[in-house]
Amino acid sequence: MIRLLLLLPFIGLMIVPFYNVREPYLFGFPFFYWYQLAWVPLTSLITWIVYRSVRRAG
Amino acid sequence: MLANVDSAAFAVFLVLFILVTGMGFVAARWRKPETLAHLDEWGLGGRRFGTWITWFLVGGDFYTAYTVIAVPALVYAVGAYGFFALPYTIIVYPFVFAVMPVLWKVAKERGYVTAGDVVRGAYGSRALELAVAATGVLATMPYIALQLIGMEVAIKALGLSGEVPLVLAFLVLALYTYSSGLRAPALIAFVKDIMIYIVVIAAIAIVPSKLGGYGAIFTAADAAFAAKGSGGILLSPAQIVPYASLALGSALAAFMYPHTLTGIFASSGGNTIRKNAMLLPAYTLLLGLLALLGYMGHAAGLKLASNNDVVPELFKTLFPSWFAGFAFAAIAIGALVPAAVMSIGAANLFTRNFWKVWVDPKVTPAGEAKVAKITSMLVKVGALLAILLMPTQFALDLQLLGGLWILQTLPALVFGLYLNWFSSRALLAGWAVGLAGGSWLAWSDGLKPLHGIDFGAGKVAIYTGVLALALNIVVAVVVNLVLKGLPQARLSREAA
Numbered sequence: 021m022i023r024l025l026l027l028l029p030f031i032g033l034m035i036v037p038f039y040n041v042r043e044p045y046l047f048g049f050p051f052f053y054w055y056q057l058a059w060v061p062l063t064s065l066i067t068w069i070v071y072r073s074v075r076r077a078g
Numbered sequence: 079m080l081a082n083v084d085s086a087a088f089a090v091f092l093v094l095f096i097l098v099t100g101m102g103f104v105a106a107r108w109r110k111p112e113t114l115a116h117l118d119e120w121g122l123g124g125r126r127f128g129t130w131i132t133w134f135l136v137g138g139d140f141y142t143a144y145t146v147i148a149v150p151a152l153v154y155a156v157g158a159y160g161f162f163a164l165p166y167t168i169i170v171y172p173f174v175f176a177v178m179p180v181l182w183k184v185a186k187e188r189g190y191v192t193a194g195d196v197v198r199g200a201y202g203s204r205a206l207e208l209a210v211a212a213t214g215v216l217a218t219m220p221y222i223a224l225q226l227i228g229m230e231v232a233i234k235a236l237g238l239s240g241e242v243p244l245v246l247a248f249l250v251l252a253l254y255t256y257s258s259g260l261r262a263p264a265l266i267a268f269v270k271d272i273m274i275y276i277v278v279i280a281a282i283a284i285v286p287s288k289l290g291g292y293g294a295i296f297t298a299a300d301a302a303f304a305a306k307g308s309g310g311i312l313l314s315p316a317q318i319v320p321y322a323s324l325a326l327g328s329a330l331a332a333f334m335y336p337h338t339l340t341g342i343f344a345s346s347g348g349n350t351i352r353k354n355a356m357l358l359p360a361y362t363l364l365l366g367l368l369a370l371l372g373y374m375g376h377a378a379g380l381k382l383a384s385n386n387d388v389v390p391e392l393f394k395t396l397f398p399s400w401f402a403g404f405a406f407a408a409i410a411i412g413a414l415v416p417a418a419v420m421s422i423g424a425a426n427l428f429t430r431n432f433w434k435v436w437v438d439p440k441v442t443p444a445g446e447a448k449v450a451k452i453t454s455m456l457v458k459v460g461a462l463l464a465i466l467l468m469p470t471q472f473a474l475d476l477q478l479l480g481g482l483w484i485l486q487t488l489p490a491l492v493f494g495l496y497l498n499w500f501s502s503r504a505l506l507a508g509w510a511v512g513l514a515g516g517s518w519l520a521w522s523d524g525l526k527p528l529h530g531i532d533f534g535a536g537k538v539a540i541y542t543g544v545l546a547l548a549l550n551i552v553v554a555v556v557v558n559l560v561l562k563g564l565p566q567a568r569l570s571r572e573a574a
Contacts, residue, residue, distance in 0.1 A: 034322050036313065053366075053370075056165060061359070063171060
C-alpha cells in the first residue's frame with residue numbers, strides 16, 4: 021500500500037491551476053516556479069520512504 | 079574557418095575535447111571483460127554498472143546537450159509554458175521506480191538486450207517484436223540528429239564556421255563508440271556531467287548577481303513578454319491542459335526509448351535502479367534552474383538571431399572567454415554521450431530483433447556484436463547526413479513524431495509485466511492504430527504536438543501523443559475482448 025505514495029507527485033503536479041499563480045513569492049521566485057522546484061526534493065523523499073519499505077519486504 | 083575564434087575559449091574547448099576523446103578509446107579497457115565481442119559487453123557494458131555509474135550514464139543520456147540549448151530557448155521564447163520539462167522530469171522517476179526494476183529482472187533472467195526481446199519473450203510474436211523494434215529505431219534517429227544540432231550551436235558559438243568541425247567531432251565519436259561500446263559514453267558521462275554541473279551552478283550563482291537577483295530577472299522577463307504581446311511567466315488558461323498532458327506524455331515516453339532502456343538494462347540490479355529513481359532528480363533541479371537561463375536572456379537584454387542562441391550568448395556576454403569556452407565544450411561533449419548511447423540502443427535493436435530474426439538466426443554472440451558495431455556507425459552517419467543535407471526543422475518535426483511513436487510501444491512493453499490478459503494481436507492492433515492515428519492527427523494539425531478537442535464548452539488542446547496512447551489502449555482492449563469471444567481463441571487457450 022505504501023507504494024501508492026508514488027502517486028503523490030503526479031497529483032501534485034497535474035493540478036496545474038492550483039499552482040499557476042504568482043503569490044506567494046519566495047526568494048524572488050513566483051509560486052509557479054518554487055512550487056514545482058519544491059516537488060523535486062519532495063519526490064526524492066517520497067521515493068526514499070517507499071524504497072525503505074520495499075527493501076525490507078523483499 | 080578560424081577567423082572569428084577567441085583563442086582562449088578555443089584552447090579550453092580543444093583541450094577538453096581531446097581529453098574526452100582519449101577517455102573514449104581507453105574505455106574499452108575499463109572494467110575489462112574477457113571479450114568485448116559479445117553484445118552483452120559491447121552493448122550493455124556487461125550489465126554490471128552500479129548506482130553511481132548508472133546515475134551518470136542515465137542522467138547523461140536523458141538530459142542531453144539539446145536540452146541545455148532547447149529548454150532555455152523555449153522558455154526565452156514563450157515563458158512558463160517551456161517549463162513543462164520540469165514536471166515531466168519529476169513524475170518520470172516514480173514511474174521508473176515502479177516499472178523499471180521489474181523490466182530489468184525479466185531482461186536479466188532471460189538475457190534480453192532490447193525492448194523487442196522483452197516483447198517477443200512475453201508474447202512469442204515476431205510481428206509485435208518487429209513493431210516495437212522498428213518504432214525504437216525510427217524514434218531514435220531524429221533524436222541523434224538533435225544532439226548534432228546542440229553540438230552545432232556550441233561549435234558555432236566558439237566562432238568556428240563551416241561543417242568541418244562538426245564532421246570531425248562526429249567521426250571521433252563514431253570511432254570510439256565502435257571500439258569501446260557502452261563503456262565509452264559511461265566513462266565520458268562522468269566528465270560531461272561534472273562539467274555541465276559546474277557551468278550551470280556558475281550560471282545560476284553568478285548571473286543573477288550581475289542582473290540584480292532573481293526577482294529582477296522575473297520582472298524583466300514579465301516586461302519582455304508584455305511588450306511582445308505573447309507568452310508570460312504564468313500559463314494562459316488555454317495552456318494549462320497542454321502543459322499537464324505534455325508533461326505526462328513525455329514522462330511515460332521517456333524510458334521507452336532505446337537509449338534510456340539501454341541505461342536501465344546495463345545496471346547491476348533492481349535496487350540500483352530504485353536508488354537511481356531517488357538520486358536522478360538532482361538533474362531535474364539543475365534542469366529547472368537551467369531553464370531560467372531563458373529569463374536571464376531577457377534580463378541581460380540579449381538581441382538574438384535565433385532563440386537557440388540564448389545560452390551561448392549569455393555565456394559570451396557575462397563570462398570571461400575561457401569560461402565560455404569551457405561551457406561550450408560542456409555542451410558539445412554533452413552531445414556525445416547521448417548520441418553514443420542512442421546509436422548503441424538502436425544498433426542493439428537492429429541486431430537482436432531484425433538481423434538475428436530475419437537474416438541470420440544462427441548468428442554467434444561475436445557476430446551479434448559485430449553487426450551492432452557496424453549498425454551503430456551507420457545510424458550515426460545517417461543522422462549526420464540528415465543534419466548536413468536537410469533543413470533543421472525536418473529533424474525537429476521527426477523528433478516530435480518520434481515521441482508520439484515511441485509512446486505507442488508502452489502497452490506492449492509494460493502491460494505484460496503485470497497482466498496476463500492481452501494477446502499479441504490485440505496489442506499489435508492498438509500499436510498500429512495509435513501510431514497511424516496519432517501521426518495522422520499530428521500531420522493534419524501541421525506537425526504541431528497539440529490537438530484541439532471540443533468537449534462542448536470550447537476547444538481544449540491536448541498532447542497528441544497522449545490522445546494516441548488512449549486510442550491505442552482502447553483498441554487493444556476492444557480487440558482483445560473480441561478475440562476472447564471467438565470460440566477458436568478459447569479453444570486454443572484451453573489447449574495451451
